[in-house]
Each structure stands twice: as structure tokens, then as C-alpha cells.
């Protein structure tokens with residue numbers, strides 16, 4: 001579980017911190033505040049864990065927090081672990097305190113008149129910027145079909161689970177549900193859909209929330225504006241690493257999501273899309289990475305994916321239509337979708353054979369708009385990516401290139417590992433190998 005923000009405050013400001021926690025939660029930014037009295041010199045593990053799993057630490061600046069040793073320790077611990085600090089002034093405070101030294105040079109948000117209006121909006125913007133980098137939502141998309149969206153969703157992000165122990169959630173958002181077919185046996189798929197444990201429940205939840213089952217419906221849409229269902233309740237576990245406790249999960253796809261792509265009751269579809277966005281917000285607080293395999297058609301589903309995504313990853317094949325395809329996608333996002341917040345755009349060359357033309361890659365690298373977006377790593381053409389019959393194996397995920405044991409498989413696995421590391425660095429600003437979880441109780445004796 002991760003938080004958008006840890007709120008550090010003095011006991012005197014605790015009530016205000018709780019109000020802020022509530023407001024942030026409602027804004028889709030899960031916050032954490034410690035409510036028990038603090039004694040002694042050692043941090044409770046709860047606090048160290050909450051700080052290291054938060055995208056930033058908000059410190060409520062007031063005369064009492066300026067003289068609080070605990071607040072100083074929390075900030076020191078956050079800084080030592082590379083967690084950004086967001087100072088929020090809640091009461092006029094003399095500027096000669098040790099706390100001010102610690103936050104010197106950081107821009108402060110003035111909330112001395114309360115958490116309303118501009119001050120709260122500014123705080124949300126600051127927290128969101130950090131939260132986007134902590135747990136990215138990557139939409140793997142390209143309006144062009146057959147470029148490797150499904151193949152790379154499974155293999156690059158599966159590699160981040162396998163080699164970097166990231167908790168990864170794949171979401172199959174294509175009515176063709178190829179990702180699901182690649183990773184799950186048909187009989188398992190049918191059984192899980194029967195229990196409403198599929199992507200439909202990410203739009204209009206059914207049985208797991210005690211509602212009527214919507215999974216077989218192709219014409220009826222049942223909206224729901226209650227709290228989103230816990231994604232781990234409907235996700236299917238593809239793989240689990242008992243040592244790191246990392247999970248590789250999938251929200252199974254289903255043909256019936258095609259109903260959201262058809263022009264019908266738009267108000268109902270909009271309500272489902274809003275629910276889906278909240279579902280993804282909850283998902284990112286539970287996984288290091290949420291990855292959406294998006295269908296190549298431009299529809300409500302595409303809009304839902306890009307409006308929730310922090311990043312878009314577009315696989316491109318080395319053919320002459322690719323650059324034009326990227327430009328069309330950019331226009332779709334900029335002009336047609338008019339998003340409140342644009343996801344960061346990334347691209348990766350895929351299926352490059354030794355005799356593939358090299359001018360396409362050069363054109364993209366030299367393009368002012370897209371040059372910087374293209375990953376350095378190039379995914380070659382490889383027989384390890386061929387879609388194969390998985391009937392004979394117990395777990396179809398074993399047939400992925402990342403798990404292959406055949407002749408030369410280590411070559412393609414090296415490429416996928418490098419691609420995953422490069423991608424992780426681009427989306428989170430951290431190297432993939434940096435693990436932000438600290439061990440047991442950390443003793444912090446540093447006084448401010």
C-alpha cells in the first residue's frame with residue numbers, strides 16, 4: 001500500500017492534519033497521519049513504513065511543529081530516504097526555528113486561512129506531481145494495430161516483476177482481450193468472469209460488491225458511484241515471488257467492454273469511466289506499476305486510459321507509417337481529448353530485425369517532438385515473442401519470453417531487463433533497482 005502523502009505535524013495540529021487527510025483522500029490522494037501519542041526516542045515501524053511508502057511528506061508548519069523534535073525527526077528521516085517535503089504554513093511562525101532551516105529554499109503553501117480555495121488546489125497540484133512519479137499508470141497504446149502493445153505489456157512489465165520485484169498490475173482494456181489470452185487459460189478466464197472478476201467490474205462492479213452481475217451484459221450498463229472495488233479482489237494472480245512478496249497480477253479482459261465503445265447512453269458511459277478512474281487511483285496505491293493494454297481504436301476506452309495514465313508508452317515498428325502514427329496519436333491526446341493533465345509520452349522501437357530499415361528510427365530520434373521520447377533500448381524481432389499455443393502448460397505466463405529457457409533466450413531477456421530499467425527510470429525518476437522499503441524499525445536520534 002502506498003500513500004500520496006504522509007502528513008507530519010505536532011500534536012497540537014493533529015485535528016487540522018486529520019481534516020487535511022480527509023480532504024486529500026476525497027481528491028483521490030490517499031494521505032496518512034499518525035494519530036497516537038509519540039514517546040521515547042524510537043520511531044514506531046508504522047511511521048517509517050508510512051514515510052517510505054509515501055510520494056512526499058507534507059509538514060504542517062506552526063509554532064508548535066517548529067519546536068517539535070518528532071516533526072524534525074520525521075523530516076530528517078524523509079530527507080535521508082529521498083522523499084520530497086512539501087511545507088504548508090498553517091499558523092504564522094517565527095522564521096528563526098530549526099524547522100525553517102530544514103525547509104529553507106522550499107516553496108511553501110500558505111494555508112493560514114484554512115485548507116480551502118487556492119491554497120488547497122496548490123497543495124493538490126504539488127502532491128499529485130510527486131504521486132504521479134511514485135506509482136505510475138502506464139497506458140501502452142498506439143492507434144496502429146499489431147505493433148506489439150500486448151507483447152510488450154506482458155514482457156517489459158513482467159520483467160520488472162521478475163527481475164526488479166515490482167508489484168505489477170496489468171489491465172486488459174482491449175475488447176479483443178489478447179493479453180488475457182496470452183496469460184490465462186480459457187477455462188480459468190470463463191470461471192473468473194463467472195464470478196465477475198474481470199475488467200467489467202472496474203467499470204460497473206457486480207458480485208464482489210453484492211450487486212447484480214453485469215459481466216454478460218452487452219447492452220445494459222449499470223452505473224455505480226460508491227467507493228471503488230479493491231482491485232486486488234478482482235485481479236488474477238499470474239505469478240508471485242514468495243521471497244520479495246512481489247505480485248504480477250492481471251485484471252482480465254472481456255469482449256463485453258465493447259459496449260463502452262458504442263454510441264449509446266453517454267451519461268451512463270461517462271459515469272462508468274469516472275468509476276474506472278477512481279478504481280485505477282486505488283489500484284496505484286496498491287501496486288508499484290499499473291499497466292493498461294489499450295485497444296488500437298480511438299474510443300471512450302482510449303480516453304479513459306489516457307486520462308488516468310501518468311505515462312503513455314507507444315511501441316513502434318520500423319515502418320514508414322510509424323512517425324505519422326505517433327503524430328496522429330499526439331493530436332488525438334492534445335486536441336480531441338483535451339485532457340486536464342497530459343500523460344508523459346514515451347515510445348519504444350519494437351520488432352526490429354537485422355534487415356529492417358534504419359531510417360525510421362533516425363527520423364523519430366531526429367524529430368523535435370518525439371526524439372526525446374524514444375527509449376534508447378530497441379526490442380529486436382525475436383521468435384520468443386511469437387504467440388504460441390499454451391494448452392500444454394499449467395501457467396501460460398511461463399511461455400513469456402521473460403520466462404523462456406531455450407537456446408539464446410538470455411539475449412532477449414537482457415534486452416527486456418534493460419528496457420524495463422530504462423522505462424522505470426523515465427517514469428519514476430528512480431533507477432528500477434532502488435527499493436524504497438526500509439527494513440525494520442529505524443532508530444533516528446537526530447534532533448532538529
Ligand SMILES: Nc1ncnc2c1ncn2[C@@H]1O[C@H](COP(=O)(O)OP(=O)(O)OP(=O)(O)O)[C@@H](O)[C@H]1O
Nearest residue numbers: 145146147148149150151351380381382385386387
Ligand atoms: N519483437 C517481436 N518479435 C517477433 N514478433 C513480435 C514482436 N512483437 C510483436 N510480435 C508479434 O506480432 C504480433 C502482434 O503483436 P501484439 O499482439 O503484441 O500487437 P498489438 O499492438 O497488441 O496488436 P493489437 O493492435 O491487435 O492489439 C503478435 O503475433 C506478436 O507475437
Ligand SMILES: [Mg+2]
Nearest residue numbers: 149150174178
Ligand atoms: Mg493487443
